[in-house]
Amino acid sequence: MSMTIGLAGKPNSGKSTFFKASTLADVEIANYPFTTIHPNKGVTYVRVRCPCMERDHRCGNCVEGVRYVPIELIDVAGLVPGAHMGKGLGNTFLDDLRQAQAIIHVIDAAGCTDIEGNPIDIGCHDPVEDVEFLNHEITMWMVGILKRNWQKVSRKVQGENLKIERVLAEQLAGAGVEEPQVIESLLMTKLDHNISKWTDEEIIDLCDKIRMISKPMIIAANKADIAPVQNLEKLKEAGRFVVSTSAAAELALRSASKTGAIKYDLGESDFSIITQDLSPAQQKALDSIRSFLHKMHNTGIQECINKAVFELLDLIVVYPVEDEGKWTDKQGRMLPDAFLMKRGSNAHQLAFKVHSDIGEGFLYAVDAKTKMRLGEKHELENGSVVKIVSTAK
Numbered sequence: 250m251s252m253t254i255g256l257a258g259k260p261n262s263g264k265s266t267f268f269k270a271s272t273l274a275d276v277e278i279a280n281y282p283f284t285t286i287h288p289n290k291g292v293t294y295v296r297v298r299c300p301c302m303e304r305d306h307r308c309g310n311c312v313e314g315v316r317y318v319p320i321e322l323i324d325v326a327g328l329v330p331g332a333h334m335g336k337g338l339g340n341t342f343l344d345d346l347r348q349a350q351a352i353i354h355v356i357d358a359a360g361c362t363d364i365e366g367n368p369i370d371i372g373c374h375d376p377v378e379d380v381e382f383l384n385h386e387i388t389m390w391m392v393g394i395l396k397r398n399w400q401k402v403s404r405k406v407q408g409e410n411l412k413i414e415r416v417l418a419e420q421l422a423g424a425g426v427e428e429p430q431v432i433e434s435l436l437m438t439k440l441d442h443n444i445s446k447w448t449d450e451e452i453i454d455l456c457d458k459i460r461m462i463s464k465p466m467i468i469a470a471n472k473a474d475i476a477p478v479q480n481l482e483k484l485k486e487a488g489r490f491v492v493s494t495s496a497a498a499e500l501a502l503r504s505a506s507k508t509g510a511i512k513y514d515l516g517e518s519d520f521s522i523i524t525q526d527l528s529p530a531q532q533k534a535l536d537s538i539r540s541f542l543h544k545m546h547n548t549g550i551q552e553c554i555n556k557a558v559f560e561l562l563d564l565i566v567v568y569p570v571e572d573e574g575k576w577t578d579k580q581g582r583m584l585p586d587a588f589l590m591k592r593g594s595n596a597h598q599l600a601f602k603v604h605s606d607i608g609e610g611f612l613y614a615v616d617a618k619t620k621m622r623l624g625e626k627h628e629l630e631n632g633s634v635v636k637i638v639s640t641a642k
């Protein structure tokens with residue numbers, strides 16, 4: 250699986266609840282193609298309309314026309330204020346964060362926990378401070394890596410005449426930072442060509458830009474069911490990507506759905522009760538979730554995951570097939586794969602994603618919807634069904 254999202258947040262923000270809720274799926278859609286899963290890793294799904302809805306019959310890989318495309322979710326533990334200086338769990342978050350292409354920052358929008366995550370009364374903590382703390386931790390962690398190795402950086406850039414972007418990317422490779430991201434960040438600054446003139450503030454500013462580009466973040470304004478409205482509004486202003494969520498409501502709904510007590514489709518604004526024997530407490534809990542859903546439209550969990558993938562990371566879904574008429578693979582399975590790719594990806598890149606041999610032997614592709622031939626540079630559209638013609642079989 251190529252897509253990994255990190256879930257971060259201070260203690261008691263609801264991060265574990267969010268993780269549990271979003272990785273708890275009905276067996277029907279749990280056909281993900283890998284087996285070993287680390288305790289803090291799980292599979293969640295983005296929800297899209299399956300292309301088989303344009304055909305006469307369903308493909309068998311979707312649920313009534315809703316396709317669930319798997320992505321990996323990592324519960325990033327240990328990001329607490331001061332983590333970059335070794336506070337809390339120390340550097341355990343580094344490895345998790347390295348793998349994450351984006352971060353969902355779970356925030357206690359109710360403001361009922363202080364900056365360290367200790368419980369306090371609702372509304373007594375400003376959740377916007379939490380956004381700042383996480384950004385600061387990640388930036389300072391990158392600054393720390395660079396500063397620790399600054400002599401080496403200077404020697405390579407000035408002594409060995411290596412490109413600055415190459416050297417910085419090499420140093421930050423452990424954070425999952427890539428060279429094009431460093432180049433983009435450098436373009437946003439007015440730094441001197443001579444790095445020995447860089448001040449501490451300038452290095453922090455550069456790392457801040459590298460963080461924004463390499464670890465884009467969406468805010469889950471969690472506990473929205475009990476959060477003061479002004480907190481939700483303040484958080485909406487604090488970031489470009491913000492979704493109000495109730496991880497607790499989503500967990501309750503998915504758990505009840507798994508036991509068969511209710512029918513709940515992920516991301517929907519309502520559910521139906523199937524079982525006859527709900528206890529008064531269960532009935533009361535479901536009633537309060539229903540009134541929350543009516544107010545907020547949905548729990549926000551699915552919306553947050555979809556937004557992270559399709560807006561924050563700007564990905565598209567593409568369906569490679571072998572038979573452009575039937576939209577099947579060699580075994581006759583209809584629309585067997587759904588790949589997430591960066592918007593702007595072309596047919597040749599899709600061929601490489603299917604298999605490196607297919608990529609190397611790429612001849613051309615066919616749009617299975619229009620039957621048009623696509624050249625290697627052809628930019629794929631979201632939802633494309635594509636046959637690749639290659640010398641490799």
Ligand SMILES: Nc1nc2c(ncn2[C@@H]2O[C@H](COP(=O)(O)OP(=O)(O)OP(=O)(O)O)[C@@H](O)[C@H]2O)c(=O)[nH]1
Pocket residue numbers: 258259260261262263264265266267471472473474475494495496497498
């Ligand atoms: N009202 C409300 N409570 C929530 C929500 N999400 C989580 N909680 C509660 O908040 C508390 C903390 O949730 P956790 O998921 O354990 O928080 P965490 O951030 O993972 O905390 P650590 O495990 O300490 O890192 C629990 O009592 C949850 O039931 C929510 O959406 N609404």
